Amino acid sequence: MTQPTVLVIGFDPYQVPVSDQDAVAAALDRGQARFAEFDLEAENCLLGLNDQIESDATAALKTRPWDCVVIGGGIRKPPEALELFELMVNLVRKYAPQAAIAFNTSPEDSANAAARALAA
Incomplete structure:
Protein backbone atom coordinates (compact mmCIF):
# COMPACT_ATOMS: atom_id res chain seq x y z
CA MET A 1 0.00 0.00 0.00
CA THR A 2 1.33 3.44 -0.87
CA GLN A 3 1.61 6.27 1.61
CA PRO A 4 -0.98 9.03 1.37
CA THR A 5 0.46 12.14 -0.24
CA VAL A 6 0.25 15.60 1.28
CA GLN A 32 8.15 18.21 7.62
CA ALA A 33 9.96 15.54 9.65
CA ARG A 34 6.78 14.77 11.60
CA PHE A 35 4.96 13.40 8.53
CA ALA A 36 6.91 10.15 8.91
CA GLU A 37 5.26 9.65 12.33
CA PHE A 38 1.92 9.43 10.53
CA ASP A 39 3.25 7.37 7.59
CA LEU A 40 2.51 10.25 5.19
CA GLU A 41 4.56 11.41 2.23
CA ALA A 42 4.67 15.21 2.17
CA GLU A 43 6.08 18.01 0.08
CA ASN A 44 6.15 21.74 0.73
CA CYS A 45 5.10 24.41 -1.72
CA LEU A 46 6.65 27.55 -0.27
CA LEU A 47 5.49 30.76 -1.89
CA GLY A 48 6.95 34.24 -2.07
CA LEU A 49 5.07 37.51 -2.25
CA ASN A 50 5.34 37.94 -6.00
CA ASP A 51 3.42 37.64 -9.24
CA GLN A 52 4.11 33.90 -9.39
CA ILE A 53 2.02 32.84 -6.39
CA GLU A 54 -0.82 31.44 -8.47
CA SER A 55 1.41 29.75 -11.05
CA ASP A 56 3.72 28.27 -8.38
CA ALA A 57 0.80 26.85 -6.38
CA THR A 58 -0.86 25.54 -9.55
CA ALA A 59 2.35 23.83 -10.68
CA ALA A 60 2.73 22.12 -7.29
CA LEU A 61 -0.90 21.00 -7.27
CA LYS A 62 -0.52 19.51 -10.74
CA THR A 63 2.64 17.50 -10.01
CA ARG A 64 0.73 14.46 -8.80
CA PRO A 65 -2.64 13.43 -7.35
CA TRP A 66 -2.64 14.64 -3.74
CA ASP A 67 -4.62 12.95 -0.99
CA CYS A 68 -4.52 16.06 1.20
CA VAL A 69 -3.53 19.70 0.86
CA VAL A 70 -2.63 21.68 3.98
CA ILE A 71 -3.03 25.45 3.67
CA GLY A 72 -0.78 27.21 6.15
CA GLY A 73 -1.81 29.82 8.67
CA GLY A 74 0.32 32.53 7.08
CA ILE A 75 -1.99 32.36 4.07
CA ARG A 76 -5.15 31.74 6.06
CA LYS A 77 -5.01 33.92 9.15
CA PRO A 78 -4.11 37.54 8.30
CA PRO A 79 -7.17 39.53 7.21
CA GLU A 80 -5.10 41.12 4.44
CA ALA A 81 -4.48 37.64 2.95
CA LEU A 82 -8.19 36.81 2.54
CA GLU A 83 -8.11 36.98 -1.26
CA PRO A 97 -10.55 17.98 -6.31
CA GLN A 98 -10.02 14.56 -4.72
CA ALA A 99 -7.82 15.99 -1.95
CA ALA A 100 -8.93 16.60 1.59
CA ILE A 101 -8.18 20.17 2.67
CA ALA A 102 -6.57 20.74 6.07
CA PHE A 103 -5.49 23.75 8.08
CA ASN A 104 -2.56 23.84 10.47
CA THR A 105 -2.02 26.11 13.47
CA SER A 106 1.77 26.23 13.03
CA PRO A 107 4.36 24.77 10.66
CA GLU A 108 5.03 22.05 13.21
CA ASP A 109 1.52 20.60 13.29
CA SER A 110 0.92 20.22 9.55
CA ALA A 111 1.22 16.45 9.86
CA ASN A 112 -1.46 16.43 12.59
CA ALA A 113 -3.74 18.53 10.38
CA ALA A 114 -3.25 16.21 7.40
CA ALA A 115 -3.83 13.07 9.48
CA ARG A 116 -6.99 14.59 10.93
CA ALA A 117 -8.36 15.50 7.48
CA LEU A 118 -7.47 12.14 5.98
CA ALA A 119 -9.20 10.29 8.82
CA ALA A 120 -12.44 12.27 8.37
Whole structure:
Protein backbone atom coordinates (compact mmCIF):
# COMPACT_ATOMS: atom_id res chain seq x y z
CA MET A 1 0.00 0.00 0.00
CA THR A 2 1.33 3.44 -0.87
CA GLN A 3 1.61 6.27 1.61
CA PRO A 4 -0.98 9.03 1.37
CA THR A 5 0.46 12.14 -0.24
CA VAL A 6 0.25 15.60 1.28
CA LEU A 7 1.08 19.00 -0.18
CA VAL A 8 1.68 21.79 2.33
CA ILE A 9 1.18 25.28 0.87
CA GLY A 10 2.65 28.15 2.82
CA PHE A 11 4.96 31.12 2.68
CA ASP A 12 8.71 30.82 2.25
CA PRO A 13 10.17 32.55 5.32
CA TYR A 14 13.06 33.84 3.22
CA GLN A 15 10.73 35.53 0.72
CA VAL A 16 8.24 37.21 3.06
CA PRO A 17 8.69 39.60 5.96
CA VAL A 18 8.97 37.59 9.19
CA SER A 19 10.81 38.54 12.35
CA ASP A 20 13.06 35.46 12.49
CA GLN A 21 13.43 33.72 9.13
CA ASP A 22 15.73 31.01 10.46
CA ALA A 23 13.35 30.10 13.29
CA VAL A 24 10.42 29.79 10.89
CA ALA A 25 12.52 27.72 8.48
CA ALA A 26 13.55 25.43 11.37
CA ALA A 27 9.88 25.03 12.37
CA LEU A 28 9.06 24.08 8.77
CA ASP A 29 11.82 21.46 8.84
CA ARG A 30 10.57 20.03 12.15
CA GLY A 31 7.03 19.96 10.80
CA GLN A 32 8.15 18.21 7.62
CA ALA A 33 9.96 15.54 9.65
CA ARG A 34 6.78 14.77 11.60
CA PHE A 35 4.96 13.40 8.53
CA ALA A 36 6.91 10.15 8.91
CA GLU A 37 5.26 9.65 12.33
CA PHE A 38 1.92 9.43 10.53
CA ASP A 39 3.25 7.37 7.59
CA LEU A 40 2.51 10.25 5.19
CA GLU A 41 4.56 11.41 2.23
CA ALA A 42 4.67 15.21 2.17
CA GLU A 43 6.08 18.01 0.08
CA ASN A 44 6.15 21.74 0.73
CA CYS A 45 5.10 24.41 -1.72
CA LEU A 46 6.65 27.55 -0.27
CA LEU A 47 5.49 30.76 -1.89
CA GLY A 48 6.95 34.24 -2.07
CA LEU A 49 5.07 37.51 -2.25
CA ASN A 50 5.34 37.94 -6.00
CA ASP A 51 3.42 37.64 -9.24
CA GLN A 52 4.11 33.90 -9.39
CA ILE A 53 2.02 32.84 -6.39
CA GLU A 54 -0.82 31.44 -8.47
CA SER A 55 1.41 29.75 -11.05
CA ASP A 56 3.72 28.27 -8.38
CA ALA A 57 0.80 26.85 -6.38
CA THR A 58 -0.86 25.54 -9.55
CA ALA A 59 2.35 23.83 -10.68
CA ALA A 60 2.73 22.12 -7.29
CA LEU A 61 -0.90 21.00 -7.27
CA LYS A 62 -0.52 19.51 -10.74
CA THR A 63 2.64 17.50 -10.01
CA ARG A 64 0.73 14.46 -8.80
CA PRO A 65 -2.64 13.43 -7.35
CA TRP A 66 -2.64 14.64 -3.74
CA ASP A 67 -4.62 12.95 -0.99
CA CYS A 68 -4.52 16.06 1.20
CA VAL A 69 -3.53 19.70 0.86
CA VAL A 70 -2.63 21.68 3.98
CA ILE A 71 -3.03 25.45 3.67
CA GLY A 72 -0.78 27.21 6.15
CA GLY A 73 -1.81 29.82 8.67
CA GLY A 74 0.32 32.53 7.08
CA ILE A 75 -1.99 32.36 4.07
CA ARG A 76 -5.15 31.74 6.06
CA LYS A 77 -5.01 33.92 9.15
CA PRO A 78 -4.11 37.54 8.30
CA PRO A 79 -7.17 39.53 7.21
CA GLU A 80 -5.10 41.12 4.44
CA ALA A 81 -4.48 37.64 2.95
CA LEU A 82 -8.19 36.81 2.54
CA GLU A 83 -8.11 36.98 -1.26
CA LEU A 84 -5.00 34.80 -1.37
CA PHE A 85 -6.65 32.26 0.94
CA GLU A 86 -9.72 32.19 -1.32
CA LEU A 87 -7.45 31.71 -4.34
CA MET A 88 -5.64 28.78 -2.69
CA VAL A 89 -8.90 27.02 -1.76
CA ASN A 90 -10.21 27.43 -5.29
CA LEU A 91 -6.94 26.20 -6.83
CA VAL A 92 -7.11 23.09 -4.66
CA ARG A 93 -10.71 22.51 -5.71
CA LYS A 94 -9.74 22.90 -9.39
CA TYR A 95 -6.44 20.99 -9.55
CA ALA A 96 -6.79 18.49 -6.68
CA PRO A 97 -10.55 17.98 -6.31
CA GLN A 98 -10.02 14.56 -4.72
CA ALA A 99 -7.82 15.99 -1.95
CA ALA A 100 -8.93 16.60 1.59
CA ILE A 101 -8.18 20.17 2.67
CA ALA A 102 -6.57 20.74 6.07
CA PHE A 103 -5.49 23.75 8.08
CA ASN A 104 -2.56 23.84 10.47
CA THR A 105 -2.02 26.11 13.47
CA SER A 106 1.77 26.23 13.03
CA PRO A 107 4.36 24.77 10.66
CA GLU A 108 5.03 22.05 13.21
CA ASP A 109 1.52 20.60 13.29
CA SER A 110 0.92 20.22 9.55
CA ALA A 111 1.22 16.45 9.86
CA ASN A 112 -1.46 16.43 12.59
CA ALA A 113 -3.74 18.53 10.38
CA ALA A 114 -3.25 16.21 7.40
CA ALA A 115 -3.83 13.07 9.48
CA ARG A 116 -6.99 14.59 10.93
CA ALA A 117 -8.36 15.50 7.48
CA LEU A 118 -7.47 12.14 5.98
CA ALA A 119 -9.20 10.29 8.82
CA ALA A 120 -12.44 12.27 8.37
